Amino acid sequence: MQTEVPHVIGIDLGGYHVSAAVVNPEGHLIGISERTVERFRPPAEVLAILVSAAREALERSGLGHEAIRGIGVGLPGTLRPTEGLCLFSTILNWQDVQIRDPIQEALGLPTCILNNVHATAVGELSFGAGKDVDNFACVSIGTGIGGGVIIGGEIYRGDSDSAGEVGHITVDPDGPECVCGNQGCLEALTAGPAIARMAAESLKLGAQSLLTDMAAQSQPIRAEHVFRAAREGDALAIKIWEKVGRYLGLGIATLITLVNPRRVILGGRVSQAFEFFGPSLKEEVRRRARVVPRDFTEILPSPLGARASLLGSAATALAEARCREVATVPKTV
Amino acid sequence: MQTEVPHVIGIDLGGYHVSAAVVNPEGHLIGISERTVERFRPPAEVLAILVSAAREALERSGLGHEAIRGIGVGLPGTLRPTEGLCLFSTILNWQDVQIRDPIQEALGLPTCILNNVHATAVGELSFGAGKDVDNFACVSIGTGIGGGVIIGGEIYRGDSDSAGEVGHITVDPDGPECVCGNQGCLEALTAGPAIARMAAESLKLGAQSLLTDMAAQSQPIRAEHVFRAAREGDALAIKIWEKVGRYLGLGIATLITLVNPRRVILGGRVSQAFEFFGPSLKEEVRRRARVVPRDFTEILPSPLGARASLLGSAATALAEARCREVATVPKTV
Structure with a gap:
């Protein structure tokens, strides 16, 4: 059974920027990477910037890849989170884009996606004024x-x-x-x-x-x-x-x-x-x-200011990691 | 264990009227009694009219007292349902009035009270457009x-x-x-x-x-x-x-x-x-x-028109009667 403190990567994607950070269970940001994104670029290009920001955040955190249990991505638009799909986003100008799978493959970590407004609410619930x-x-x-x-x-x-x-x-x-x-x-x-x-x-x-x-x-x-x-x-x-x-x-x-x-x-x-x-x-x-x-x-x-969405995405990734660990047979007893 | 079809009495109390009816589990009204209520009369007087309307409804239904499992009363105002209290009602001009106990004693049946707007919503949920x-x-x-x-x-x-x-x-x-x-x-x-x-x-x-x-x-x-x-x-x-x-x-x-x-x-x-x-x-x-x-x-x-509140009060009384029966040791096995 994994007993180390679980960390995740939280990501906030907007029309003009992407922020990524390694987050611990107390909601502290350990490594942060911020990138600007040129507006209305093709999804593959935006996702490549997002992946590179996540790698940089991990590097800056000083933690190894094995310390990270998952990734949570908040973005604007109508999503189908269970399928990893963005159905529609006016701000990103995306339609029917698979987001989860390319991130998961590039970074080798379980990834979940959620609407950034929902992420903000979860951020406040987990670490902010809604605790x-x-x-x-x-x-x-x-x-x-x-x-x-x-x-x-x-x-x-x-x-x-x-x-x-x-x-x-x-x-x-x-x-x-x-x-x-x-x-x-x-x-x-x-x-x-x-x-x-x-x-x-x-x-x-x-x-x-x-x-x-x-x-x-x-x-x-x-x-x-x-x-x-x-x-x-x-x-x-x-x-x-x-x-x-x-x-x-x-x-x-x-x-x-x-x-x-x-x-x-x-x-x-x-x-x-x-x-x-x-x-x-x-x-x-x-x-x-x-x-x-x-x-x-x-x-x-x-x-939490502008960090609420990133923190909510991280909180969701943490919760999903815990569910996976409860469902998994312990490695050592 | 009681196996007959359970009936209840639903009551809708307003500023100017009281309606009472025997209601079956399908939401059919079997006996109905309607009374006008003079506005802003003392609670004891209003409750006496309410009790007499309930008795008349039962009589008109042709059913015996033993067929009735409980009473639900919907009324306007801020209530504390678990204590049977009306804390405050501008429409009735009541403050801190015990409603449940006098009805329960007069009619010898378990009684519950709820806000009439909540009763309306429950009425639609149970028998109306919210089914x-x-x-x-x-x-x-x-x-x-x-x-x-x-x-x-x-x-x-x-x-x-x-x-x-x-x-x-x-x-x-x-x-x-x-x-x-x-x-x-x-x-x-x-x-x-x-x-x-x-x-x-x-x-x-x-x-x-x-x-x-x-x-x-x-x-x-x-x-x-x-x-x-x-x-x-x-x-x-x-x-x-x-x-x-x-x-x-x-x-x-x-x-x-x-x-x-x-x-x-x-x-x-x-x-x-x-x-x-x-x-x-x-x-x-x-x-x-x-x-x-x-x-x-x-x-x-x-x-359901104007009957939604009465039906919602009845549905609540039915649900409470079912809870009591589940919690009770069967009389015959």
């Missing part, structure tokens, strides 16, 4: 908005694996068009591109702001600039974050009213600006979510 | 709007028993005030009183309609009048239902996007007008719920 609660929701705000709901300690998938899509609930019925085809979705009002658009529109109307200089130096303006400007006390940037918080509060009030989670954990790059949008978000939730006991639901930024 | 699906949502539209979510064949209660409150999600951020303290809730725009208000406002603005005569005969105008006028082809009434359908579609699109149920079952008195609000409701759902596979979710009126 001590059974029912919680994750809202991940970046280029888009993803949501994952944990019910009774497990991912709630709904009846066609589409549950928890908080980015695509309508918060302003006449609001801007969303990539999904609806209008006024939470994502169309509060994800990174929407924040950048609000800033650009205000500048066009002649608002005075530090953002004017930032825009002159770096076109187009991004949500990150609005965050930096707010940190320097810029009034326009602060006002934009307050507005973002109100929309987020509207959406999260709805999530609370329907799902009644104990916690709502905010992740993704945009959540770094929590200090600026958090107060108006919480005020809006208090105003709108009235049928849940007052101040019952905690709303907090993820302690 | 063959594991994940579905009930939306009950009457004086208010209640919601019940079934996940994996069980009521999803959330972390503080507040889940599924679809009536109190915001569908128009600047909309009319709601009884809950928020504004623009689905309930404030589409429950009976909101429909009546829309009609009254249109008439005040001088709209020509059959509703003008109805309003002259019966003040104030009610949602029921708007239903009757629509059935007679009245253009204003038809337009009001179309608007109600659009708001309901907005709210149900959000429910689908977050919970991803296989079916949404509409109950309550207002759902009788489904033929008038259903088309615009479905159109709005198709427009708004874009991340769920198209036409995946069925939206349909409840086949």
Whole structure:
């Protein structure tokens, strides 16, 4: 029976990047490798970069191949995890791609795949702000908005694996068009591109702001600039974050009213600006979510930040490794 | 061991009425008794009417007391079912009322209580449109709007028993005030009183309609009048239902996007007008719920109508009776 501490490799694949790390059962990252990925490259090319990042992470960890029990890969899209297939991913522009088998063969390790939003929720459940609660929701705000709901300690998938899509609930019925085809979705009002658009529109109307200089130096303006400007006390940037918080509060009030989670954990790059949008978000939730006991639901930024998906993929690989070991006849008694 | 077909008494208590019926394991109502209840009477008085309705139902069923295995009571409010307590009910104006014990003593039968929205969901699960699906949502539209979510064949209660409150999600951020303290809730725009208000406002603005005569005969105008006028082809009434359908579609699109149920079952008195609000409701759902596979979710009126809560209370009493019988040493082997 293997008695050493089991390690796995967690991998987070996005539209622009891949991160890989060796992870121990406490959720510590031991070796990390980060690569950028050129967008919309063929699957074989992307998977080769992913494999090379995994090899580099292992090398940096100082551990041998024999110490690793498996690999977990989180990626955006609709997957069929038991078959290792990505059925469909708009962000990667993939359709019917076998992911698991090539990684498994190249690295010689059992590999599992899961949706990156589900991975984020599992990451919080295993190592983050969801460790001590059974029912919680994750809202991940970046280029888009993803949501994952944990019910009774497990991912709630709904009846066609589409549950928890908080980015695509309508918060302003006449609001801007969303990539999904609806209008006024939470994502169309509060994800990174929407924040950048609000800033650009205000500048066009002649608002005075530090953002004017930032825009002159770096076109187009991004949500990150609005965050930096707010940190320097810029009034326009602060006002934009307050507005973002109100929309987020509207959406999260709805999530609370329907799902009644104990916690709502905010992740993704945009959540770094929590200090600026958090107060108006919480005020809006208090105003709108009235049928849940007052101040019952905690709303907090993820302690894992951008690492939640990688950690959740690692946690899933660890769990699968344990299942295999329980099912295997011990080598020595 | 008892081998006869087990029967129970199901009871539905509302703010204005109590219905009781003997129910068999197939969900057939064998004897029915209906009583009106004067609003806001003391609990002892209401419970006496309830007990007398149960006795009348039993008498009308032609069955003897020995054929009945238990009683299930559904009522609106926050309950502690294991203790038989109603902690709080705005509709009944009750606080900390022991319900189970007096009924149990008066009728000499094991009694269980449950929230009427949960009872409605259990009714659909046991005998209605939820019989063959594991994940579905009930939306009950009457004086208010209640919601019940079934996940994996069980009521999803959330972390503080507040889940599924679809009536109190915001569908128009600047909309009319709601009884809950928020504004623009689905309930404030589409429950009976909101429909009546829309009609009254249109008439005040001088709209020509059959509703003008109805309003002259019966003040104030009610949602029921708007239903009757629509059935007679009245253009204003038809337009009001179309608007109600659009708001309901907005709210149900959000429910689908977050919970991803296989079916949404509409109950309550207002759902009788489904033929008038259903088309615009479905159109709005198709427009708004874009991340769920198209036409995946069925939206349909409840086949049980106003009986769903009574049947769900009966189903719960039947299930509890079966548990007791399994746990009991057989009388004869």
